[in-house]
Amino acid sequence: MNVGSHYKLIHFIPWTKEKIYKMLLISVVPTLLFYFLGWTWLAIPWVPVALLGTATAFISGFNNTQTYNRLWEARQIYGAIINNSRALSMMIKDFIRTDDKAEEKLLHKEMVYRHIAWLTALRFQLRESKSWEHVKTKSWNREYLQYYKVPEWESSLEEELKPFLSEQERQFILERKNRAVQIIALQTDQLRKLNEHGLVTDFNYVALENQFKELYDQQGKCERIKNFPYPRQFSTINVFFTNAFCALLPFGFLNEFSKIGEPFVWLTIPFSVMTGWVFMTLQQIGESTENPFEGNANDVSITQISRNIEIDLRDMLGEKDLPAPLAPMNNILM
Template sequence: MFTGRNYKIREFLIWTRRDILKLMLIAAIPTLLYQLAGWKWVGIPWVPIALIGTAAAFIAGFKNTQSYNRMWEARTIWGGIVNSSRAWGIMVTGYIRNANNEEEQRLHRTFIYRHIAWMTALRFQLRESRSWENIKTKAYNISYTKFYHVQEWENNLEDELTPFLSDSEKAYILQRKNRATQLIALQSDHLKELNATGKLDTLCYVEMENMLKELYEQQGKCERIKNFPYPRQFASINLFFIRLLTYSLPFGLLNEFAKLGEHGAWLTIPFTVVVGWVFTSLEQVGESTENPFEGGANDVPITSMSRTIEIDLREMLGEKELPAPVPAMNNILM
């Protein structure tokens, strides 16, 4: 998530520089042929280009709206995870009681640390790459990732789980495919055991099981966004329309600028770059927003939110040595 007031124009131009260079080449070739080779026939009427531009603008606006909706839904889900996690901490410390104070504290620590492990496993799963994601495949995204760090790419899940799980539980979880799911299952089994032995009141047991169900629902919503991409047919037609517009744009501008005088046609190059840049930037922004967990600069900051939850829960345990909040790097918070 970008935390600055605005992206600087320099940052945006660097991010889109490859498209700008392509647009300059696309505009220069027909302009040179028109002016120097005398190929006046390459200039075509502006009306069909305007129709293509209208269609491209419509589909680009539609895609950006839906991409924003996906991102905002992801942020809403993680807001729910924050609230549910705090509620889980209150339930653990309020419902689980034991005559032996040390045993009570051990149980509280086990349940809360296991929940932190669940968040850790979930964020690692959400940062895994999918074939339709572009953060690791598009050159302009790859070059931009040097401005920030994605912990889930650089760290090892086993090491991250070590402080929160016993050796036996960690070994069990690492053998599973959906580790986050199995961690909640461990929580449920442990609650069941406490209820069976009379250490957890049945009403409290039911309430805590309902909270685990809610966490499952929130995890499932995250997985739906992660594993179901913005429909490829809409993404493809958006890309096709914008490419068609940028490739045909200089041909439609040549005759229009030639009306200005002998050298007016040369204005086709800068204006093609400017108009084309508007549309290709819309496409690029929409593309960078449609997968809110892939590790991009505009993602939902699940690493930072997980750390915030961890700090809150460990404070509920009375711990004093707490991890520091995740800092933003170059105004980008992950």
């Protein structure tokens, strides 16, 4: 997530440089053929170009709206995780009671820390790469990785879980496929035992179980976005329309500028590059917004959100040695 006022040109232009090179090639070749070899038949009427441009603008707008909706839904889900995490910690502290205050505090810490482990396992699962994601497959996204780091790619889940789970629980979780699901299963198993021993009343037991169910629901929503790509048919037609329109642009501009005078046909190059760059960049932005958990600079900042939740929950436990909030790197928060 970019937390600056806007992307700087020194970052944005290199990110789209391949589009600029592509449009230069597409526009220079027909202009040279038209001017030096007299291939005037290359100039085509503007009407078919405009019609294709209208269709391209429509599908590009639809594509970017839908990919933004995926991003915003992902942020809303993590907003709910923030609220439910705070509520869960409060309920653990208020609902789980023993005569031994030291034992009570240990129980509270154990369950709260296990919840932080759930947040950790979930973010690691969401950062796993899928075949349809773009951050590692597209050259412009790979190059942009020099401006930020993805914490889940720099460390291991095994190490990250050490402060929050016992050795036995950690080994059990690491052997499972869906680690986040199994961590909540450990929570509910312990909660049932506490209820059987009379440390949690039946009413409070049900309330806490519902809270864990909410977390399961939110995890499932994250997994739906992560595991179901933006429909390939819409993504594909957007690429086809954009490329077809940009390929025809110089031929339409040749026709228009040649009407003004022969020297003006050279204006075909800058106008084609600028117009094509706009459409190709819109298509590239849509691609880079499709998958809000992939590790892209425009992702939902799930690592930073998880750290803020950890700080809040440990503060509620009365701890003083709290971790520092994550700082942005080149205005990028992950």
